[in-house]
Amino acid sequence: MYVLFLCCRYLRTRFIALASVVSVTLGVATMIVVNAVMAGFAHEMQTRIHGILSDLVFESHSLSGFQDPQWHMEELRRAAGDEIAGMTPTVAVPAMLNFQVRGQWVTRQVMLIGIDEQTHAAVSDFSRYLQHPDNRRQLSFALRDGGYDTVDHQTEGGSGRPALEGAGWPHRRMRVARERAWREKQSAAGISAAPAGDGPVRPIDRQVDAVLAATGGEVVQATVTSPVPEASAAPVDPFRAAAPDEGHVFDPANEQSIGVVPGIGLASFRDSTGTDRFLILPGDDVKITFPTAGTPPKAVTDTFTVVDFYESKMSEYDSNFVFVPIADLERLRGMVDPQTGIPSVNSIQIRLAPGADLEDVRDRLRRAFPADVYSISTWKDKQGPLLAAVDMEMAVLNILLFMIVAVAGFGILAIFFMIVVEKTRDIGILKSLGAGAGGVAAVFLGYGLFLGLVGAGAGLALGLAITWNINRVREVVEWITGQRVFDPSIYYFFRIPTIVDPWTVAWIIAGAVGIAVAASVLPALRAARLHPVEALRHD
Amino acid sequence: MIDAAPAAIAVEGLVKRYRSGGGTLDVLRGIDLAVAPGDFVAIVGSSGSGKSTLLHLMGLLDAPDGGTVLLDGVRADDQPTGRRDRLRNTAIGMVFQSYHLLPELDAVENVLAPLLVRHGPLAWLSRRQAARRDAEALLGRFGLAGRLHHKPRQLSGGEMQRVAIARALVTRPGVLLADEPTGNLDADSGAGILDALVELNRADGLSIVLVTHDPAIAARADRVVRLVAGRVEDA
Numbered sequence: 001m002y003v004l005f006l007c008c009r010y011l012r013t014r015f016i017a018l019a020s021v022v023s024v025t026l027g028v029a030t031m032i033v034v035n036a037v038m039a040g041f042a043h044e045m046q047t048r049i050h051g052i053l054s055d056l057v058f059e060s061h062s063l064s065g066f067q068d069p070q071w072h073m074e075e076l077r078r079a080a081g082d083e084i085a086g087m088t089p090t091v092a093v094p095a096m097l098n099f100q101v102r103g104q105w106v107t108r109q110v111m112l113i114g115i116d117e118q119t120h121a122a123v124s125d126f127s128r129y130l131q132h133p134d135n136r137r138q139l140s141f142a143l144r145d146g147g148y149d150t151v152d153h154q155t156e157g158g159s160g161r162p163a164l165e166g167a168g169w170p171h172r173r174m175r176v177a178r179e180r181a182w183r184e185k186q187s188a189a190g191i192s193a194a195p196a197g198d199g200p201v202r203p204i205d206r207q208v209d210a211v212l213a214a215t216g217g218e219v220v221q222a223t224v225t226s227p228v229p230e231a232s233a234a235p236v237d238p239f240r241a242a243a244p245d246e247g248h249v250f251d252p253a254n255e256q257s258i259g260v261v262p263g264i265g266l267a268s269f270r271d272s273t274g275t276d277r278f279l280i281l282p283g284d285d286v287k288i289t290f291p292t293a294g295t296p297p298k299a300v301t302d303t304f305t306v307v308d309f310y311e312s313k314m315s316e317y318d319s320n321f322v323f324v325p326i327a328d329l330e331r332l333r334g335m336v337d338p339q340t341g342i343p344s345v346n347s348i349q350i351r352l353a354p355g356a357d358l359e360d361v362r363d364r365l366r367r368a369f370p371a372d373v374y375s376i377s378t379w380k381d382k383q384g385p386l387l388a389a390v391d392m393e394m395a396v397l398n399i400l401l402f403m404i405v406a407v408a409g410f411g412i413l414a415i416f417f418m419i420v421v422e423k424t425r426d427i428g429i430l431k432s433l434g435a436g437a438g439g440v441a442a443v444f445l446g447y448g449l450f451l452g453l454v455g456a457g458a459g460l461a462l463g464l465a466i467t468w469n470i471n472r473v474r475e476v477v478e479w480i481t482g483q484r485v486f487d488p489s490i491y492y493f494f495r496i497p498t499i500v501d502p503w504t505v506a507w508i509i510a511g512a513v514g515i516a517v518a519a520s521v522l523p524a525l526r527a528a529r530l531h532p533v534e535a536l537r538h539d
Numbered sequence: 540m541i542d543a544a545p546a547a548i549a550v551e552g553l554v555k556r557y558r559s560g561g562g563t564l565d566v567l568r569g570i571d572l573a574v575a576p577g578d579f580v581a582i583v584g585s586s587g588s589g590k591s592t593l594l595h596l597m598g599l600l601d602a603p604d605g606g607t608v609l610l611d612g613v614r615a616d617d618q619p620t621g622r623r624d625r626l627r628n629t630a631i632g633m634v635f636q637s638y639h640l641l642p643e644l645d646a647v648e649n650v651l652a653p654l655l656v657r658h659g660p661l662a663w664l665s666r667r668q669a670a671r672r673d674a675e676a677l678l679g680r681f682g683l684a685g686r687l688h689h690k691p692r693q694l695s696g697g698e699m700q701r702v703a704i705a706r707a708l709v710t711r712p713g714v715l716l717a718d719e720p721t722g723n724l725d726a727d728s729g730a731g732i733l734d735a736l737v738e739l740n741r742a743d744g745l746s747i748v749l750v751t752h753d754p755a756i757a758a759r760a761d762r763v764v765r766l767v768a769g770r771v772e773d774a
Contacts, residue, residue: 001663002655009643429639432600433653433706434628436621532600536639 002430003439007446010419011454017447020415021455023408024512028459029466031401031508032500036467038397039504040497042390045314049386051125052312053379054088054349055358058365060374064293065091065346067337072348079368083356086122089345090115091329095290097266097322098301101279108266110322112290114329114345117141123351128154129312130261131164132282141259141325143283143307145169152276154313159270163278172283172305176253257285258328260304264311265319282306288322293333293344302332402511409515412451416444416523427527428535437528444524445517452516456509463505470496545612547746548597548631548714549573554605555592566592568769569606574714577744579737581757584766590750591718593766597748598633598716599623611713628657632707632715636722638699640691640706647687650674650705657710670709677705681735697728704735714746715739721756733759 010017058076060066069089077084095112098105117139121127127136132148134140148164166174267279280286284306291297304324311318330336330343337343352361358378365376380387420427427440466473474496478485553570556563566589574580584590595601597608599615608616610630615623640649654670655663678687681701691699700720707715717736721729737759739745749760757763765772 001658001660002652004660005655006643013643425639426641429641430652430656432598432627432633432639433656434624434626435656436624439656533595536600536635 002435003442003446006443007450010443010447011450014419017415017419017451018454020408020411021451021458021516023411024405024452024455024516025459025462027401027405027408028456028508028512029463030404031398032460032463032505033466033470034397034401035394035504035508036463036498036500037470037496038390038394039499039501042387042394043499044497045390046387048312048314049383050379051128052314052317053382054123055352055356055379056350056362056365057347057377057379057382058350058369058374059347059376061372065335065344066374067344068342069345069348070342075368076348076350076365080361080364083352083361084350085353086119086351087348088116088119088123089326089348090120091326091333091335091344092346093290093333095288095322097262097286097288099267099280099284099286106279108319110262110266110288111320112288112329113321113323114326115323116326120349123349125312126310129310130308131161131264131311132168132308135308139261139308141261141307143168143172143256143259143305148282148308152311154311159276161276161278163276163281167282169283171281172256173253175283252285256305256307257303258305258324259307260286260288261308261310261323262286262306263318263321264309265315266322267306268309280306282308288324290333293335300332405512405515408455408512409519412448412516412519413522416448416520417526420444420523420527423527424530424535424538427530428532428538431530431532432536440530441524441528444520444527448517448520448524449513452513455516456512459512460505460509464500467498467500470498546573546609547576547578547611548748549609549612550593550597550606551609552606553593553596553603553608555589555596555601556604566769567596567603570766570769570771572764572771574746574748576713576746577740579740579747579749579761581749581751581760581763582766583751583754583757583763585752588766589769590752590766594716594718594748594750598631599627600633625657628653629710630713632710632712634700634703634707634715634717634720636719638691638696638703638723640699640702642691645688645690646678646683646694646702647671647674649691649702650677650709652706653710674705674709677708678702681705695728696724697731700724700728700732701735704732704739708739708745714748717747717749719751720749721751729756 058072066072073087073089076087091114093112095110097108097110100106115126121139127139130136130139131153132144134144134147146166146168148167150161150165152159152161262280264276268276269279270276285303286306287301287303289299289301292300310321310323326345327343330345335344352358358380362376362378362381369376430440430443431437474485550570550572553567553572554565555567556565558564570593572580572582572593582590582593592601596603596616599608603616607614610626615626618626641652644652651670651674654666658666675684675687678684678701681704683698683701683705686694686698686702691702694702704715704720715736720736721732724732733756736747736749740747740761747760749757751757754763
C-alpha cells in the first residue's frame with residue numbers, strides 16, 4: 001500500500017517532475033496531429049486516385065491495343081460477371097495539344113484519351129470532375145449553351161471562375177463575331193487577311209513545322225464538320241487546310257468540331273487572389289496532333305472544340321489528360337478494321353460491385369486471360385509507387401517524432417535520478433520500517449508510470465484539440481506569422497483534412513508511457529540498492 | 540540467575556568491520572548482550588565507540604561480519620531478506636536522533652507508515668479505519684492530539700520525536716531501539732522524551748535499548764552497559 005500511497009503523494013507534491021513530462025505531452029500531441037493530418041491527406045489522395053482510375057484496368061501489352069472490345073467485354077463478364085458493375089473501353093495515346101493565346105500558339109504535351117461518353121462515367125468518378133452540371137449528369141461532347149459553374153463546385157468556398165460565365169455557345173459566337181468584325185476592318189483598310197504562305201513565319205511555327213517534318217507527318221484534314229477556321233489574329237496559319245471539303249462551308253457560329261474535354265490545368269491558372277483564369281474556354285477550338293495506329297505511326301492533326309474541363313484536383317492528371325469521343329479517335333487513328341468495322345482499343349476500365357475483393361477478381365481475370373498478351377491491374381497496382389511513397393513518408397515521420405518522446409525519456413531519467421538522490425534518506429527510512437528493495441523500486445517505477453500517464457493524457461487532450469480545430473489553428477498561425485501556411489493553389493484543398501485513427505492514438509500513448517516507465521528503471525534500481533544505514537546518514 | 544524466558548533481543552559474539560582506504564577497522568570486536576523482556580538497557584560510549592553500529596545490527600538494518608543476533612531466542616541475522624524486512628516491520632521499533640520522519644506525510648500518516656508497508660492495497664481497505672484510530676490514540680497519548688495533520692516541518696523537535704516514537708509503537712513491537720533520541724533536543728524536551736520512554740517501559744512492559752553518550756541520560760535506565768573500543772564493559 002505504501003507504494004501506491006507514495007506514488008500519489010509524490011505526484012501531488014513534486015511539480016518539478018511535471019516539467020520533465022511536458023516533453024512527453026508535446027511529443028504525444030505532435031504525433032497525434034501529424035498522424036491525423038497525414039492520414040487525412042493520404043485518404044484524400046487515395047480517394048482521388050481511386051476516383052480517377054477505375055477499380056481494374058484491362059490492357060494489352062501491345063502498343064496498338066487489342067481488337068474487338070465488345071468481345072473482350074463479354075469474355076470479362078463471363079469470367080467475373082457477378083462482380084462487375086460497369087465497363088468502358090478507352091484508347092490512349094500521347095499527343096500534343098495546340099491552342100492560341102493572344103495570337104500565339106501554345107503547345108502542350110498531353111495524354112489523349114478516347115472515351116465512350118455513355119459508359120465512361122460509370123466506372124470512375126469522372127463525371128464529378130466536369131464543370132457543367134448537365135455534363136455531370138450525363139456527359140455529352142456537344143457544346144453546351146452556357147450554364148457552366150462559375151465557382152469550383154468541388155470545394156466548399158472554392159475559387160471563383162467568373163471567366164466561365166457565358167462559356168459555351170455564347171462565347172463561341174461572340175468570338176466568331178469579333179473575328180469577323182476584325183477581318184472586315186482589315187479588308188476595309190486594304191490589308192488582305194490570311195495570305196497563302198506569305199508573311200512572317202514565327203518561331204513557334206518553325207518548331208511545329210520541324211516536328212512534323214521529322215515524323216514524316218502530314219497535316220491532314222479529316223473532320224466531317226469543317227475546314228479549319230481561320231486564326232483569329234495571326235496572318236499565317238501553319239495548320240491551314242490543304243483543301244476544304246467541297247460544297248460545305250463551315251459556320252463556326254453554329255457548328256462545332258469534335259468535342260474535347262481537356263484537363264483544367266492545361267489551360268488555366270490560379271492568380272494571387274485565388275481566382276481561376278482561363279487561356280481557353282468552352283467554345284474555343286484547339287488543335288491536337290497525335291500518332292496514327294499504323295507502322296510506323298504518322299502524326300495527324302485535327303481540330304476539336306472545347307466542351308468542358310476535367311478537374312480531378314490532382315495536377316498530375318489535370319495537366320495531362322485530354323478526353324475525346326472514342327469512336328472519332330479510333331476513326332482518325334485508323335484503328336477501325338476497314339472490312340469488319342471492328343475497332344481496336346487500348347484498355348477496358350472495369351468497376352466492380354461494392355464489397356468486391358479487387359485482388360481476388362484481378363487474379364481470377366489473370367487466370368482467364370493469358371498474361372503474355374494481356375495485363376490486368378488494380379488501381380493500387382497502377383499507383384503503387386505513389387501510395388508506397390506516402391506510406392514510407394508516414395513511417396519515417398513517426399520514427400522522427402517518436403525521437404522527441406524518447407528525448408523526453410532522457411529528461412525523465414535525469415530528473416528521477418535527482419529525485420532518488422534527494423530522497424536517499426527517505427528511502428533509508430522506508431527500509432528501516434521494513435520496506436523491501438522491490439517495494440522501493442516499485443515506488444519509482446510507479447511514479448514514472450503515473451507521470452507517463454499524466455503526460456500522455458495531457459498530450460492526447462492537446463493533440464485532439466489541435467486536430468479538431470486544425471483550420472482555426474492554421475488561421476492563427478497565418479495571422480501571427482503573416483505567411484500563408486497552407487497554400488490552396490498548391491494543395492488544391494481549402495481545408496486541411498484530418499483523420500484520427502484510434503489504434504494509432506493508442507499506440508502513441510502506449511509508446512510514450514512505455515518510455516516514461518523505461519526511463520524510471522535505472523533510478524528505481526538505484527533506490528533499491530541503497531544500503532539502509534548509509535542512506536539514513538545521507539543529508 | 541538463569542532466566543527461563545528467552546531474551547527479547549540478544550547478541551552473541553557480534554563482530555563488525557568497516558573497510559576504508561587501505562585497511563579494515565574493527566568497530567565491534569565480539570559483543571555479548573542480552574535484553575530480558577521488560578528490560579530497559581542503556582548503552583553508553585563515546586563517539587566512535589560503535590554504539591550506533593551495535594544498535595543498527597540489533598535492528599537488522601545491517602549484517603554483522605561475525606556473531607549472531609537473536610530475537611526472542613530465534614536467530615534473526617541469517618534469515619532471508621524478506622523475513623528480516625518483516626521482522627523490522629513488526630517485531631522491532633526504532634527511534635533515531637534525527638527523527639527520520641517522511642516529510643511529505645503528516646503526523647498521522649507518518650505513524651501509519653509501518654502499517655502501510657505491511658499491508659497491500661486490498662488488505663489496507665479493510666484495516667484503514669482501525670489503523671487510523673490506533674495512530675490517533677497513540678499520538679493523543681503523547682500529547683499530540685492537536686497536531687494530527689501537521690507536517691514534520693510544522694512540528695518542534697520534541698513533537699517530531701514523539702511522532703517517531705508513536706510510529707515505532709504502532710505495530711506493537713517486542714523491543715524498542717532508540718539511537719540518541721534526545722541528541723537534537725534541548726534539556727526540557729529531552730527530559731520529556733525520556734519520561735515517555737520510562738513510562739512505556741514501566742506501564743507497558745516494553746523492552747527498550749537506549750544508546751547515548753551522556754551518562755546522566757543512561758542513568759534513567761535500569762541497566763547501563765559501557766562500550767569501549769568495540770567491547771563491552773559491564774557497569
